[in-house]
Amino acid sequence: MEATTLRPRMLTAGDTVAIVSPASWPEESVPGWIAQRVEAWGLQVVIAPHALDHRGYLAGSDGDRAADLNDAIRDPEIRAVIASVGGCGSFRIVPDIDIDALRADPKVLVGYSDITALHQVWNTAGVPVLHGAIAGAHGDHVRRLLMEDADTVVDADAGALSAELTTAGSAEGPLFGGNLEMLARSVGVVDFNLSGGIFLLEINRAAGLGMVDRALTQLRYSGTLDGIAGVALGSIDQFAGYEDRGWTIVDTLRDHFDALGVPVLGGLPLGHIEDLVTVPLGTRAVLDVDHGRLTVSSPSEG
Structure with a gap:
């Protein structure tokens, strides 16, 4: 297996990041908390329309969750995507992800746990991802990975x-x-x-x-x-x-x-x-x- 070939460009101050919920729904405060952290890095944030939807343990319908993610992939203003939480449900939308759009405009997806299912789609597209989250003592390392040429x-x-x-x-x-x-x-x-x-x-x-x-x-x-x-x-x-x-x-x-x-x-x-x-x-x-x-x-x- 070769390393991914479609590396996204490094983010700079003023770039926009999307927060989506492709799996389960987060606690109501979570997207805003993530947005606050990311905005402190000098970036802008949009929270996907269905990020707080509830459908059982899912953040809304499969169609709405896939649409939120695809909209972020297709929007040239959005330079990275952060999953609000894992849980369950990512696997259900794997066939609906617009791989052609992702290849045309590579952007990193940040998440782990259930988001691993979507990471395999990014892998198929040849685009790297970030396995992790901005929480915890090492949260600022995500900023370095997005905005600096950091190993x-x-x-x-x-x-x-x-x-x-x-x-x-x-x-x-x-x-x-x-x-x-x-x-x-x-x-x-x-x-x-x-x-x-x-x-x-x-x-x-x-x-x-x-x-x-x-x-x-x-x-x-x-x-x-x-x-x-x-x-x-x-x-x-x-x-x-x-x-x-x-x-x-x-x-x-x-x-x-x-x-x-x-x-x-x-x-x-x-x-x-x-x-x-x-x-x-x-x-x-x-x-x-x-x-x-x-x-x-x-x-x-x-």
Whole structure:
């Protein structure tokens, strides 16, 4: 797999960013809070018309959520898109995204968790994304990724649960991946494989170890993980203290990682944690397992 080729231009003061809700609806204050943070960077913000709609756990109908996202993609004034929240529902609008418009005018999509389904569409289009959010202690790093030619350096925490899966060695290649559940669900729907790339994996405890096992098995047996160069493993702390008939999340993951036979760096502050680090996906990365560091190239061009 090659790195994404359609790098968006770097944002400058006065550019406009759209806040959309392509999955679940956020708390009412969230879009305004995001807007306030982004405007403090010198950018302008538009909040999509259906960002606060409610339809069960979805932010409005599939058609309205897709329309909000496509409008942002097609609007030449909008230079980046931020998902207000994850939750559920991104997968439902995958077929409706205007890939041709995205290729014609590349712009970054910021989000994680359920937004991983949409990140695969951006990947298909050849456009990088940002896996993360502007919340937490590292929120300002999103500004640097959007407005500066900034690389991302992520140091592993040797005390984190996922650090128990760290091996040795190093790997280099484009960084792809995201939420395990959404990646597995994308098999057969979005045409993607990770050959030659570094597999970023984050797992929240939405279900038991059996679901983790099934998802990884699907990715392996479908050929999606054939030829990957390494694994960058985010937080699995939600599974701390959880066992299923004598096995832990570490046992389940080690079984699959051993079968892949590639360098694994765990302990990375990525995924469902309070102070997550935002990283680009689709750009070149270096996984230095021996020194506990992941370095990812800038998603933008000056």
